[in-house]
Amino acid sequence: MFQTIEWTPEGAVRLLDQRRLPAEEVYVECRDVAAVAHAIRTMQIRGAPAIGVAGAMGLALAAQTIRATCFEAFYAELLRQGEVLHRTRPTAVNLAWGIERMQRCAAAHKALPVAEIVQALIREAQQIREEDILGNRAIGAYGRGLIPDGATVLTHCNAGALATAGYGTALGVIRAAHAAGTRLSVWAGETRPFLQGARLTAWELQQDGIAVTLITDNMTGHLMQRGQIDLVIVGADRIARNGDVANKIGTYTLAVLAQAHGLPFYVAAPLSTLDLSLGDGMAIPIEERDPEEVTSWAGVRTAPVGVRAHNPVFDMTPHRYITAIITDRGVVRPPYDTGLAALAGQSVVTSTASLRDSVKSTHTP
Structure with missing residues (x-):
């Protein structure tokens, strides 16, 4: 890799x-x-x-x-x-x-x-x-059982090895399930405007030989309506104490759509992404980037000269739309305020050696 x-x-x-x-x-x-x-x-x-x-x-x-x-x-x-x-x-x-x-x-x-x-x-x-x-790898081990055999998984942005030091969070779960023999396929949303899904997630999954199909971000509702998506797994950039999640813009939309269609919506992230100082996600700062990322691509103008553009990079998904949060210390389900705080306070995985033990134990059949 x-x-x-x-x-x-x-x-x-x-x-x-x-x-x-x-x-x-x-x-x-x-x-x-x-x-x-x-x-x-x-x-x-x-x-x-x-x-x-x-x-x-x-x-x-x-x-x-x-x-x-x-x-x-x-x-x-x-x-x-x-x-x-x-x-x-x-x-x-x-x-x-x-x-x-x-x-x-x-x-x-x-x-x-x-x-x-x-x-x-x-x-x-x-x-x-x-x-x-x-x-x-621990996230992958804890989360792989959440993907049923034969499932079609939707992911957004890139939460793979490229978004981490290696292996990945959301894609780590997919990788672990694939390695364990679970038959699965992946829909990768392109993730406008920086196209992390199209450029990075599709590339990573292709490298691993995992079946992936690229879609535009506005196709997801149609696919859910037709029964062509079984679950959603995304990463996270910050998780508030109550389980509200900031992630790449468009995540909130997917969570609402998933709930409307009765689909599980999972977030995969290490506990270093948890911010216990924030009671809820409305306090998470939302980065805004250069509007030219919206009006141009690869140096080529795609919108009329002079038109204004808005470019928030993240959105906030309320915890009520999230089925479970998959962490490096286990899977947390509602209520998140107590579950996340309990995991963050544990001393079970406080060193590299104990992380290795965690990965080994969760990989054992």
Whole structure:
């Protein structure tokens, strides 16, 4: 499998440029915070878990370049560089989670010489990446049984290996079911205006030999009405305490349609996507991007010159439309406020070793 993001032996961050897919598989190397911030902002790397890893690795890059001999000066600069990264994408909470975890790591090692703190941060960033991959495999293991044999699954945007450090969340569930022998096929919504479904999800599933058919976003109601969709699985960028979910724009529409047609609607995400500080989803900040992503594609104008466009990148799906949330610690069903908080408070999966155990146990027949 391709590598979405990795730390190189030379001390750089290597990532797959997702803007070039599916035509070209091109990797870029980032050697400082500015390059990582640019990669996140321009969507060379995207997906909530993936940019969480990118944020962590960006701070590891920053640590290598900070010229400070005392912890106080080093930490102050680390906080400043963290703000640079945090401002790139406001909705996905994983980015802030990754940055804050790195800053906590630095604070925990403050008694050490700065050079040793730098090495601790590099190890922590690599650990975050490994935990994400293992966590995604756990999501797949917990969720695979929710896909009946012979099912046709609808997914939206890209919540696969490209959106994570590897394996994927929503696509991780699909991958795990496929690997376990479940017969299934996938409808991939194109996901206007950036076409993550068309460019990325279709490409990923094709690489894995999983049957996939691309559809435009406005075909889903018709397919549900004709009985051609059995369930919906999507990822998430932030989940509020009550189970409200922010995800790629169009997710809310699919959830309402799924409920109207009596179809299960599942959200797959690691608990690092959970924001317990928010009581409900209305408080989740919704990122807006350049209107030219709507009025043009690949540099070609598709709308009249001078026409205005609106480009919110995410929407919020109320918890009442969600059948279950599949996490790296288990499947949560309503009431979400107690279920999610209970999982987040568990200490069962607090290390890479216990994540490995979780994946092994849930893969055992």
